């Protein structure tokens with residue numbers, strides 16, 4: 220069927236699959252292993268539209284309504300909405316539901332860029348809470364309930380709080396304490412739980428947002444459950460959320476031609492996790508524990524355990540491997556794993572490589588990952604990377620302009636040396652993990668420039684630069 224056709228995307232996907240990588244990245248179905256054969260075979264035929272009998276995502280009254288009700292029960296929510304544009308559109312919808320234009324929203328600084336974009340679109344101004352940062356582990360260890368409480372005390376007009384939990388690294392802040400702080404002040408707590416759709420299916424995992432009393436949360440089912448890319452859930456609970464407004468916003472921002480394969484995979488992921496999730500997650504947690512023990516006994520690599528995280532707990536299925544003692548950077552380690560061991564990590568930073576393990580990974584898959592990492596330790600002498608030279612991510616830069624004004628200003632491109640002291644027009648995000656070091660309206664200071672240059676030197680990507688230059692508000 221493809222002979223003689225020029226198909227760049229199709230060819231690049233086939234070329235990638237032919238390399239035979241062991242996938243430790245999203246989507247959670249792991250190249251189809253976690254889905255039944257009939258699902259994969261019937262994919263094109265299932266790509267339907269609103270027809271008699273297939274229901275309508277925006278006015279559900281049949282199968283979709285029933286599937287959403289079942290999901291609400293499974294995920295301990297009062298309402299569940301299927302999202303066909305990822306957690307991204309769910310984050311936008313949560314913000315526009317909580318806030319009116321001109322409102323302020325308390326957000327954790329290590330939020331995903333969808334939070335900043337969502338605030339811009341809704342005409343909302345952020346008030347940031349800084350997460351703690353562990354220099355030894357080289358990662359943010361979450362925000363504390365005290366910091367959230369203090370921020371609400373100082374900003375009593377804020378419309379609500381939006382936190383990210385778990386983070387990309389599986390760090391889970393103390394959500395129950397945060398929910399108490401937020402609700403005592405009569406505010407709404409929304410949670411970006413993009414990485415935590417699996418949490419409620421095993422008691423040894425950190426408590427899920429819905430179980431902890433949050434009012435709303437989004438979950439990227441495609442990241443940790445057997446569901447297709449862009450498949451996500453938005454759950455709501457209790458009476459603090461205006462559910463009719465939420466429905467209106469969702470129908471305004473989601474496609475009027477939602478993907479049936481994505482919706483069917485959301486339904487499948489829910490049913491599968493209800494039936495098998497607890498048993499499979501129990502096995503996965505055991506395999507991840509063995510992985511950590513064996514790694515620390517046999518190599519200079521280190522995988523943080525929950526006790527390392529001071530403000531809460533960690534999702535133990537998120538395998539974070541710290542390479543700080545080896546003399547190679549996380550970026551180099553990821554490159555070696557791909558090149559020499561056919562292992563594809565989810566992401567890397569200066570000091571860590573992150574692997575997503577899901578119920579679709581067998582014990583042998585996790586063992587193979589461990590073997591590759593132990594072999595990687597032997598490579599390290601060839602490299603001269605000194606993680607101590609790296610700066611910590613910069614502190615909150617000074618804010619000079621509101622988000623909206625900065626994004627709507629005239630701007631120009633400035634070389635890093637000329638950008639010092641200027642107002643950023645863009646969000647500058649070392650990616651992954653997609654956490655902004657400077658946001659629109661904030662000053663690009665020396666620390667920001669140094670950090671961005673370090674990331675680039677170490678082989679990381681930085682989004683928001685334009686041809687290596689900073690976009691600054693024109694003077």
Ligand SMILES: Cc1ncc(COP(=O)(O)O)c(C=O)c1O
Nearest residue numbers: 304305306307331411413439451
């Ligand atoms: C913390 C966080 N929130 C939201 C998103 C957006 O999720 P999605 O890709 O499902 O739109 C991501 C994506 O990586 C993320 O890491």
